[in-house]
Amino acid sequence: MAFAHFSTIVLVTLGAYQIVNAALTKRVTCASGHITANAACCALFPIVDLLQEQLFDGAECGEQAHSALRLAFHDAIGLSVHGGNGGGADGSILAFNSTELQYHANGGIDDIIADQFPVFLQTNLSAGDFVHLAAAVGTANCPGSPRLEFKFGRPPPKAPAPDLTVPESTDTVTTILARFADAGFSPRETVALLSSHSVAAADVVDVTIPGTPFDSTPDTFDTQVFLEVLLKGKLFPGNGSQPGEVLSPLAGEMRLQSDFAISQDPRTACIWQAMVDNQLLMQIAFKAAMAKLKTLGQPSNLIDCSDVIPVPAPFKTAIKYPASFSKEDVQIACHLLPFPSIATVAGPAPTVPPVP
Numbered sequence: 001m002a003f004a005h006f007s008t009i010v011l012v013t014l015g016a017y018q019i020v021n022a023a024l025t026k027r028v029t030c031a032s033g034h035i036t037a038n039a040a041c042c043a044l045f046p047i048v049d050l051l052q053e054q055l056f057d058g059a060e061c062g063e064q065a066h067s068a069l070r071l072a073f074h075d076a077i078g079l080s081v082h083g084g085n086g087g088g089a090d091g092s093i094l095a096f097n098s099t100e101l102q103y104h105a106n107g108g109i110d111d112i113i114a115d116q117f118p119v120f121l122q123t124n125l126s127a128g129d130f131v132h133l134a135a136a137v138g139t140a141n142c143p144g145s146p147r148l149e150f151k152f153g154r155p156p157p158k159a160p161a162p163d164l165t166v167p168e169s170t171d172t173v174t175t176i177l178a179r180f181a182d183a184g185f186s187p188r189e190t191v192a193l194l195s196s197h198s199v200a201a202a203d204v205v206d207v208t209i210p211g212t213p214f215d216s217t218p219d220t221f222d223t224q225v226f227l228e229v230l231l232k233g234k235l236f237p238g239n240g241s242q243p244g245e246v247l248s249p250l251a252g253e254m255r256l257q258s259d260f261a262i263s264q265d266p267r268t269a270c271i272w273q274a275m276v277d278n279q280l281l282m283q284i285a286f287k288a289a290m291a292k293l294k295t296l297g298q299p300s301n302l303i304d305c306s307d308v309i310p311v312p313a314p315f316k317t318a319i320k321y322p323a324s325f326s327k328e329d330v331q332i333a334c335h336l337l338p339f340p341s342i343a344t345v346a347g348p349a350p351t352v353p354p355v356p
């Protein structure tokens with residue numbers, strides 16, 4: 001009797017497990033032949049192709065891919081968990097660009113808006129879905145990036161985000177952490193989001209040197225930026241010192257004052273250092289923080305269409321000090337963790353080329 005009771009429990013449990021498993025693995029084959037979790041996602045595959053062809057030069061991790069990621073941040077951060085600070089990841093930066101492009105922190109965003117708008121008009125996506133789909137697809141073009149999630153179904157934005165929601169590189173760490181906290185992000189998530197500066201360059205910090213990258217490998221989503229921001233600064237890459245810029249270790253490389261301050265601040269230094277040469281940690285932390293960022297302020301019933309996002313190429317090699325640098329050049333601000341052992345590229349110190 002006891003055994004019969006036990007086997008009934010086993011059978012019921014097994015049946016429930018199989019139903020859950022079947023639900024988890026249920027797939028739809030679209031007319032295009034793509035396989036996805038939800039029929040609603042089928043409409044997105046041609047739009048991913050359109051983005052790759054018309055915006056990302058055939059799936060490149062170039063200027064447009066970098067800028068699409070930055071645009072997603074500047075769009076989404078326009079929200080306060082206390083209310084009254086915009087609609088978050090709603091695409092307002094695209095739909096109300098004539099207002100939001102006036103804001104000082106959105107300097108340089110005009111180019112990606114100009115590039116995205118005609119492509120956006122060829123789709124019937126909401127502005128929020130378009131901005132956050134483009135960011136996930138563009139980031140996937142960068143080897144080493146995690147495959148970002150994409151949730152589908154954002155309603156159209158109602159109004160522009162107000163000014164002063166986007167942090168600036170002239171801000172103090174306290175101001176930056178307070179703004180991120182106001183949007184719902186911890187210091188750990190803030191540092192995770194800054195992994196994005198691995199595939200980034202500045203056009204307007206110093207207008208004399210457009211396309212100046214933040215690390216020596218701006219077309220690879222690696223942890224090189226976390227290492228290079230810690231190296232002793234020696235020079236300004238362009239027209240002397242600009243607001244929001246501090247000394248950089250390499251010719252051709254730009255260091256943001258905010259990145260350096262965050263790397264040295266006791267509240268964030270160990271989180272920053274933990275990313276150095278830890279590709280997996282960076283990928284997991286960035287993916288999770290981006291999933292939150294890309295749905296800020298949006299309904300909870302968005303459809304998970306993450307499987308429309310291309311699978312990024314892997315980055316498996318260990319990072320290296322740029323030629324002529326070693327651990328002696330690292331400004332270690334975290335004394336709780338050992339600093340990883342990293343080899344040095346052979347040869348003379350490089351000059352980092354601009355992102356074309």
Ligand code: HEM
Binds near residue numbers: 069073199201
């Ligand atoms: C403390 C917060 C942040 C500050 C102060 C900051 C500041 C900046 C600045 C000044 C630039 C250069 C703009 C130019 O001169 O063209 C830049 C570029 C960029 N930022 Fe940030 N940023 C922050 C956080 C983020 C976050 C959270 C993301 C994404 C999740 C992001 C993604 C990017 C990308 C991808 C670029 C390069 C754009 C391109 O190459 O066209 N940033 N950021």
